[in-house]
Amino acid sequence: MAKKAPSGTPAMVALQKAGIGFTVHTYEHDPAATSYGLEAAEALGLDPATVFKTLLAEADGVLVVGVVPVLGLLDLKALAVAVGAKKAAMADPAHATRVTGYVVGGISPVGQKRTLRTVLDESALTLTRIYVSGGRRGLDLGLAPADLVTATSASTAAISRSRA
Template sequence: MTPAKANTTKALASTPGLRELARLGIEVSLHPYDYDPAADAVGLAAAQALGLDPAFTLKTLMVEVDGLPACCVIPSNRQLSMKRVAAAFGGKSAAMMLPAKAERLTGYRVGGISPFGQKKAVPTAIEASVCAAPKVWINAGARGLLLGITPTDALRSVKARPAELLA
């Protein structure tokens, strides 16, 4: 499925994540949409706005595992299992990171956090069930902008591991 609004990274390389992907030679498609700050679930709202399957429209969640930062990328229509998150990163406990801390750590605003081009690289896991898909959509680093990428390129670009993260 290809949304009507699509550009290439060469047209819009405006976020740290897009610049990092371009530096790595990874081509992505860009999909702008009207961001709704009042949406209950930003990822689901993005999927709906672009006519995408929410199972392959991924959200980026910042967590802390045994007090250390990590990044999880999962389908927008699902929830994290903190027990599985802790196990995926070799820890004993996991919790969601406070929004202000996530913004400071990543350099992005909540609603626009991307796993790509974060200010400080942290261990990252992508939900294993989406890793066989031909393409997934992930925040490009700005509210109202998703990028389309192959899961293989997403994993490689942030040195992520596939993991079972879902509740």
């Protein structure tokens, strides 16, 4: 019998090809939602501390990915330090969409069109399972933080700060 081909979003296909286990969590996305990550946590009944958002920044002109808890903010100075850059700024959303192949609010750290340097906030390592976008709004994937590091070749650093 032939082996079943991976299916789903590019993020799901990439995890399947890598042999990484994950769970799929879907919900009805509200177009009026202003915080995609907090919307996901609420809709899925998850502890918001376990839900992480994927943000793109330009560090010295190079696109990088920061994955941080939805309850926090991406600390651009800390991200710059983590990737050895002098400064970082949020990437233009249209550029992020073109480069990753995902729409803003559904950008997954896994399965992007181009491999980008990724930094996962080190707070994830204290959790047994985290949830990240599965590649579209209304879809999150649950997996072990170490598996996300493996799937994205991510480094870890303190790149999140609390909301003021």
